[in-house]
Amino acid sequence: MRFRTKQIHAGVTPDPTTGAILTPIHQSTTFVQPSVDDYMATGYSYSRSGNPTVRAFEEKVAVLEGGHDAAAFATGMAATNAVFLAMLNAGDHVVVSDVVYGGTHRLASQVYTRFGIEFEFVDTSKADNVAAALRDSTALVFTETPANPTLKLTDLRAVSDIAQEAGVPHCVDNTFLTPYYQRPFELGADLIVHSTTKYMDGHNATVGGAVVSRTPELHEQIKFIQNSTGTTMSPQVAWLTLQGVKTLTERMDRQSDNAMRVARFLEGHPKVATVAYPGLESFPQHDLAKQQATGFGAMAWFEVKGGLEAGKAIMDNVRLWTLAENLGSVESLITHPVTMTHAAIPPDERARIGITDGLVRLSVGLEDADDLIEDLAQALDGLP
Ligand SMILES: Cc1ncc(COP(=O)(O)O)c(C=O)c1O
Secondary structure, three states, rough: OOOOHHHHHHHOOOOOOOOOOOOOOOOOOOOOOOOOOOOOOOOEEEOOOOOHHHHHHHHHHHHOOOOEEEEEEHHHHHHHHHEEEEEEEHOOOOEEEEEOOOHHHHHHHHHHHHHOOOOEEEEEHHHHHHHHEEEEOOEEEEOOOOOOOOOOOOHHHHHHHHHHHOOOOEEEEEOHHHHHHHHHHHHOOEEEEOOOOOOOOOOOOOOOOEEEOOOHHHHHOOOOOOOHHEEOOOHHHHHHHHHHHHHHHHHHHHHHHHHHHHHHHHHHHOOOEEEEEEEEEOOOOOHHHHOOOOOOEOOOOOOOOOOOHHHHHHHHHHHOEOOOOOOOOOOEEEEEOOOOOOOOOOHHHHOOOOOOOOEEEEEOOOOHHHHHHHHHHHHHHHOO
């Protein structure tokens, strides 16, 4: 089956008792056992450990990523945290992309450091930096590409080869492009994390996460953490996300087309200083974007002349774009990472990695691109 078919059918079979075409929401804490000797005959005992609706979603995500199996979590951060807990021990060292979602940075630098685990933030856009950072104690390489919010890319094949040679697992946050556009396992990754809150759901309806493992051994370790820490996705969220995923390809293609049109408009606007979108020829890693992914995604950012104050005025002046955190939904969102998604990163570090005060992040949605462009145009025209 091809991707477009799998996104609809994988993991979901009609309900055997009623014929319901959609997997029902199995809103049940516990599952009745036929006898002590037949314990777990149905495969389920208690919804923290496993739930049929959540299972359908896990199977779908595993198939879409081409992994051995997946575990679904309450949020994307719970998914990332499960990878850290499963892979790391006190005294370990981790190589992590210097540009990552602010919550990932916070978890690494403000939580795990309390337990004697060292995270080294490395510019993984140059694979040699990863090789140079590896130590005997390195237990994980964690990359995010395209990275939130600067869209810096990591060459997944090159970094996977380096990690594999050192015997270190490589985990990729594939939230921005999803398996429809980017396939980390085919490029050598061992683990994939998702904030399913974003494109998988696509409708601003849930928060959720997933970890997909390449091997049964890795999946066992992740499942153990999922059950031990109780950070499992709920059946309601799994059900909603199961519906969202069915249109992933259609949404992503259209949102990416919209993003290209918005980026081209901004590129030609006299009040705009910088525009970044991997699909633009001017994007510094445009060639890598074309080489390792089949689409450019729907995230972009720009800076207006006049810096922070002018950027704030744009975010306040738009009418159709919505000032909010989150990304990947059908609604177009505009975000100021410095005060919103990446506030947890210290200002000097933000400046060093290119998250400037004036950076305006765009999550381009599914509306008519002409309306999105007209709204940005009126907001830019309103600048002094
Ligand atoms: C790339 C990326 N990874 C992980 C997360 C965390 O996901 P969640 O908000 O679902 O916990 C986010 C959230 O914005 C993200 O953008």
